[in-house]
Amino acid sequence: MKIRQLNTDQTLNINIPTDFKLDLGKEESLKKFEEETLRDIINPIENYETSRFMHKPYTGYLGDPSNLQCDIWFQFYFYNDSSTPTHIGGLDYSLVGIDISENSKMLKQATKSFFRLEFYKVPEGEKPERMNRRLVFAKNLSLPLGERVFYENINELIYVPVFTGSNFKNKENMYLFWFQDDSVLEETILIGDTFYMTARFFNGDDGSISNFSNTPKSITDNINENNEIYYQYVFDWTDYTYEVFEFNGTQGNRIGKTDSPIKFYEIAGGD
């Protein structure tokens, strides 16, 4: 800054502000507290980003440890139509009213039917049941996503309730999506790496809904919901994968692989 020449004396006042802090700094503390509180209550930063989890690779088809695959298999058995229904030969949609012709021709009642895989969380240390479970997400397996067999009576391919998910085919039932960082779920039952899955079938032919168990039960058996309805999924954040285990109250063997499909068996009653 330059001061231009004048014929008068010049004075420049430089003010030096001082703050004696007569409130002993309490005002600043309150201001800071106010800011921190606002940060907590208005739009706090939470990370709800989700990630893709794939079926954990396993050795399989060539018996060579270096060859891995991540295909996942599901089989859904309906009750057969014998006088005392069992699940033998239950991989057949005609048992629930979608006959061979409707199946092969992909009529509405076939294409609109689907299995729904429901994934639940329960409080840590508890077994899943209707009272404590909470639905977190679901995946639908519609009938045309399934596998087919050649039915020689009509010389056509028909769908059967067997599904496979594969990263090669990019099928829907291969990947699951969940929080990349589940710390946002702290203090809720949603936190943790364990999920429980059960299945239902929504029949596009008659509008009925079928429930399933993880073990074959006769039509008159009672169902122990804690142990006989669910399979257990365990997520792994280190490589964004999941594994599926048998569950009869405690974790069993890993399943879902080629030689050990996830098997669901229809049970009596539905909702």
Add this chain to the structure above:
Amino acid sequence: MKNKRIILPEKRYEKAPTEDMSLSVKLQGKRKLLTNDERDTVLNVAKLFDEERQDSDIYKIHGKIKMIFRNMYSGWTSYRPLNDKLYILDDGSSYRFYGYMPYDEFAFLRKDVLREEPVVPTLDEIGLSTFDGFNTTIVGDTTHNTITSLDSSKFNWNLYLSYIDSQDTGHTMTYTLSDETSLSFVSEDGIPFRVNYIKPYYRLISPVEHGMNQGEYIIIDDYPYYVNLLGNENYNSEKYVINILKSQVPVGETGLTSNVIVTGKRCTDKNNLTGTTSQYYVHKHKTLTDVDGYILDKAGFESPIWEDEKKLVFENIYGDNNVLVERNRMESLLYDFKEPFVLTGLTNNLGYLPTEVYVSVILRNSNGYFEYPPKVGYSFNFHDTYVDDHFDGSNSQETTLVGTTFYREADGDPYWFTSGSSVPIGTELTGAFIEYNPIEMKERIISESIYKFYTNIDNFDYGQTGYTSTFTGATLTNPFGYFYQPHYRVKLRELSPYVETSDVYEIENLPQNAKYFGVDGLWKWRDLYKHGYTDDLGNGTDYPFINNIHYIKNDINFYLKNEQIYQNKPTDLSDFNSSNKINC
């Protein structure tokens, strides 16, 4: 508080009279009491959102990558696993079966993977009533290598995040003219120019944009020549052609020779050569992620506009019937780096926090059909009618990419292959050729780096080591092949296009790129634009911000080009009257 200088009255001008001046310093008191009543705060969510956005240094980088390529080299091989899959062109009457390399060798996502497929059973009524699941069969070829479905997206190419960690002023380059005149130089020497003498000017023609303006200087052999004119009779030529008067040649010097190559550097002030001469170097990238850091998957049902090329061969050379062969598949894929990138703790080659990172697409070549590692060049190393000497031998190889040689036997004969390995975090890769002008404080990209690769002639021979009627210069040590750009820029922040200056010595909150210029007594810097701000020229960043993460969608058109056939390589002067067909 502003730093102010007070000049004594007698110093204002010569013989200025003295004056009395006084400076009174007052003490000002401030007394503020604690507020005792209720406190009201206006909640401003937009302001809070903006604060969080500016504070966040986390970026999620994802996008689409499209392969733009036409498989144009037809050749032959005696290696059966490859010969089985050639997209055959002729009937073998010429003794050899010529064809195109199968597209799976170029694909981002291979299809020829080893996998289990369910065997479709034939059932009658009784069979269905006892059906209890599928048997599976194994499909996929293992004669050359076993590729599982888990390997399919990482077998040929790998994607990494990288940033510019340093620069190399000693990077060796060669520029070759069509008459085989060539010049080897290092990056700090500047840009190559072909010299012509057109009385009374020396005409300097560069194969890349020279970045110089009329009235500036070009330094050749340490001597600054005034740039008298730009351009010639061709459209856009001012970007490539410089004319300097021959009379500028210092007395006693012989001057420049016609039809030779020289290198030149830009200078804006010949009285301050050190401070205003541009620096020339190549970027050195450092990788930030490893091979497991990304996902590559199909983009739903999307496919590019070009058609797939495949056919069912009635019978191949070995007598197999109905073999499906594929020359081209138009891939459109999604890539996603699994973990968000946190921009902290890094310093770029200019000494400040990077404002951009790169998606680096690196040839992996796990099948080993291509020579490895690839070679690195620049746009001026690719010509329409000949191979540049730059690629001769192994000097231009990207040596930080490590290959592994392996052996296969077919029909009793040995064949050798070199496959690439995954790149660990921190690997250095060669990037763009850059001009940096210290006065403008700005890098100019002269040319992006380009990777070139080709097949070993013993494994697939498409004439890559010999002459063709339209393409010359190829030898056993310098074959022609394929080339592509490996590094794709992802802008995280934007620096202002203008340079800010200040003569006040101490300024708070200067951006990291600020520099003090002692000669001018000035601080200079480029402002760091805020997230969400875009100026009237379109500079700036405005990425979606949620989950405390900036989501950057960065789509890549991946051009893989055939060196011999692609006819639009040079970026310099183009003859628009030419009827040359443009092939890619």
